[in-house]
Structures are given as structure tokens and as C-alpha cells.
Amino acid sequence: MKNELIIGDRFEGVLLETIKGKSSSRPRVRPLEYFDLEIRVEFPRHLREDNPLGTRFRSDVKVSQKTKNGEPWGSPYLVATDSSIIKLDYTPKKLIQAIKLNTASDRAYDYIEKEFKVEPKLIKFSEFRKKAYINSIESPKSKVTNASSIQRSDIIKTYALSRANGTCEACDNDAPFLKRNGQPYLEVHHIKELGKGGSDSPKNVAAICPNCHARVTHGQDANKFNNELRSKILTKEEELEK
Structure with a gap:
């Protein structure tokens, strides 16, 4: 069962994973537990870009929503607390690294893929x-x-x-x-x-x-x-x- 989203609620130690964004090629982060996989997660950009897709983190998150003219606007999303982010010792089956392209667009990335031979594991x-x-x-x-x-x-x-x-x-x-x-x-x-x-x-x-x-x-x-x-x-x- 997914959590009912109440703006301002905080959740500790949520499992997160880097993925390729759907609306752009920019790497994004999604939750792997408690929330709908499609919910947007505001996460430090350098951690999204410097780590391969499938990298996992645990982080405290807060449910947030933008406002427009004093009224709720858009869908609720999660904001990761920077100081709580812990990178897990987890190896994805494939190493897919995001490479930012030298274009005028801030959202243009290419991906280089390399197979891993090691099985995934969580931090001991x-x-x-x-x-x-x-x-x-x-x-x-x-x-x-x-x-x-x-x-x-x-x-x-x-x-x-x-x-x-x-x-x-x-x-x-x-x-x-x-x-x-x-x-x-x-x-x-x-x-x-x-x-x-x-x-x-x-x-x-x-x-x-x-x-x-x-x-x-x-x-x-x-x-x-x-x-x-x-x-x-x-x-x-x-x-x-x-």
C-alpha cells in the first residue's frame, strides 16, 4: 500500500534509486518503497549525474508541493534532505553512466552501458x-x-x-x-x-x-x-x- 501524501510529512531512510528520466534524458531518482514509483524526487544533481543508473541511496524525504497565486499547483513530490543521504554499497547488474552532452540544452544526456559480473548486494x-x-x-x-x-x-x-x-x-x-x-x-x-x-x-x-x-x-x-x-x-x- 502506498502512503497517502500529506504535504509536510517527513519519512526517514527511504530507499531511492537513480534512473533515466522520462520527460528528458536527464538522470532522475525514484523511491523503491512506500511511494508510487512515478513520484518526482528532488535530489542533489551531482549525485544523480556522478553515479550510474541503478545506484541506491537511503535518505530522509519531505512531501512538498509547489504553489501558484497562493494555491497548490502541480503534483506533490518528495524532497531529499541533503545531510541525511547515504549511498549504499549496491552494484547494479549493468553499469549505465549518464554523460552530459555539450549542447545548449540543460537536459541533453547520452548513456554509456557496460555489463557487470557481480551480483547486487546491500551494505553490511x-x-x-x-x-x-x-x-x-x-x-x-x-x-x-x-x-x-x-x-x-x-x-x-x-x-x-x-x-x-x-x-x-x-x-x-x-x-x-x-x-x-x-x-x-x-x-x-x-x-x-x-x-x-x-x-x-x-x-x-x-x-x-x-x-x-x-x-x-x-x-x-x-x-x-x-x-x-x-x-x-x-x-x-x-x-x-x-
Whole structure:
């Protein structure tokens, strides 16, 4: 069943794939899950052009729609959040590369095709874990001067959710419900707050249910509960390291 499109809705970690556009030869991107394949996806141009057709990504997306004279205009479309885009280790059966032609048109491309002998595969969790550590931020800074927003890596959030695999890392219960895109709903908590010197890294994040998140933030035993969570995550990471 495809999602009902509600303007402004956001979906996390949607599987996307580069394809050849229908209305022009320009490479485009389509979703492979949750949405109609024909829906347009606004995606960084350099990623569409620099990668062969069939390249797969995961990205957070937002449902958007243009307006004209204050009224909705055209069909709804998806906008990929640049900072959340992760390229998957996936090899298409054929390598088809888009080559921009030297013409007056911005939409003129040719395609060069080469056969692959390798079978497609998705990124392994162990490889994703390595990328998460590489992208860790030990001392996050404010994104802009006088802003409360602290720099953080989207891959760390995605890693915590992947590590949890639908189970709260605090109480060990299943996520309380599924989101519209079918993914378990958990919230990513920084065990030591970023604003207090905490790192944006796998060892300092936990994917927990809303109830545990409220407890670790507002509960009478918040500090004790948070310290217990810290120990659980460190133990989990040590086991994954083996």
C-alpha cells in the first residue's frame, strides 16, 4: 500500500534509486518503497549525474508541493534532505553512466552501458558501523553563531536506529508503534548532551522509546537511568567490536 501524501510529512531512510528520466534524458531518482514509483524526487544533481543508473541511496524525504497565486499547483513530490543521504554499497547488474552532452540544452544526456559480473548486494551492518565511527564528531560545535542548534551527523542517528533494530535500547521492549513508512518509532537520545560536551558518536547515542526518553529527561531517577543506559550501550558496542 502506498502512503497517502500529506504535504509536510517527513519519512526517514527511504530507499531511492537513480534512473533515466522520462520527460528528458536527464538522470532522475525514484523511491523503491512506500511511494508510487512515478513520484518526482528532488535530489542533489551531482549525485544523480556522478553515479550510474541503478545506484541506491537511503535518505530522509519531505512531501512538498509547489504553489501558484497562493494555491497548490502541480503534483506533490518528495524532497531529499541533503545531510541525511547515504549511498549504499549496491552494484547494479549493468553499469549505465549518464554523460552530459555539450549542447545548449540543460537536459541533453547520452548513456554509456557496460555489463557487470557481480551480483547486487546491500551494505553490511559492519561496514555501516565503520562509516558511523568515521563520521563521529567528538566535539560538536554550534552550526551558526548564537544558535542553540549543535552540529551532528545524520549517519549517527541512522546507525543508532539500525543497531536497535526496532527494540528500545533502554527497556528492551519493541517500539510502541510503526511510522507511516512501516519503520519502528524510536527516538535517538544523546547520553551526554552535546551542549555539555557529549560526542556525536555511536557510544554516546541510544535509540529509545518515547517513554524511556521522557524518563531519562524528566524522571526522578533520570541520572541513574541515564548511567545504566550508558553502560548498556558501551557493552553493546564492545560486543559488536568482537
